[in-house]
Amino acid sequence: MSNSDGFIEEVTEELRRDQMMATLKRYGWIAVLLVLLIVGGAAFSEYRKAQIRAQAEGLGDAILAALENDDAAARVAGLQSVEAADPQAAAVLSLLTASEQISADDLAGAIASLDAVAVNAEVPLIYRQIAQFKALTLQTETLPVTERKQGFEALGAAGGNLSLLAQEQLALIAIQEGDIEGALATYQAVLNDAGVTPDLQQRALQVIVALGGEPDLNGAPIDENNG
Template identity: 55%
Template structure:
């Protein structure tokens, strides 16, 4: 390589450096902003996680403190003063508060809390259905049978998570109305359902026997 070529290369390299430094001076702030955004975003996410954890722990501690109170009415009052920042936390509070109120004899307040959970569209369907189911069972002596039947029928739709429990309640309504044969028919259907668990099977079996019926034989299940 001649001295002239070498000189040209050096000049070209210097020009490239100058252009690079000029670009860095002109646009380097973008890189800095990107780096700060990435690092700051990661830090913010960690902060949010830490805050969420602290909030959940605080909610749990407040609930436990309320549940340690001896009197159901005191537990209900203490739970009513707790605030939750998430739909899930509100649902748990609703269930606990309803349980305490029901134990204290304030069924109307318990039902109101459960119905509020059931109306919360931000919650998973299973939570809402459990709340509806519990609210209906608490009103066994106060809500007309036809209204309870309508409510349980809605929960007994195919694929519903509480379908079999709702069917059991419908059978019990039949029993209360003197419709023995209709009740046994529903109970036999529950007994034959593939999704029945051992506890429900035993309960249904006993009700059928108490009604003077003969539980249908279930394949693979020993009765007696």
């Protein structure tokens, strides 16, 4: 390699370094900003997690403190004084409050607490279904049969965990109305459902026999504990 070639390479390398330094001076702040954003984002994420954890612990402590009262009315008052910002936590709080209101013989208050959860679109469906189911069962003597049937039919058609329990309630309503054939058909459908629990299966068998029916166990899941 000639001296001229070596000189040209040195000059070229020097120009590259100068260009790189100029680029860093011009755009280096972007890299610094990115680093700050990453570090700051991680710190904020940890802060939010800690804040959410602290809120959950605070809510749990407040609920436990309210439930420590010996008097049901005092437990209701204590739970009603607790604030929950998260819709799901508020739904759980309302369900607990309704349970204590039932213990305090405040059915109207319990129904109101349950209805508030049932119509709240911000909470998970399962909480709304539980609230609706419980509210309907509390209004056996006060809510017109047609309205109760509509409510249980909606729950029964929705599928999920409460579907079979809703069908059981519909069978009970059929018995009250004297529709024994309809009640037997509903109980048999419950009995044959793959999702039937052992307790519900046992109840269905007992009622079918009590109504003079003959349980068809060909398509029913077998509960080994019941033989």
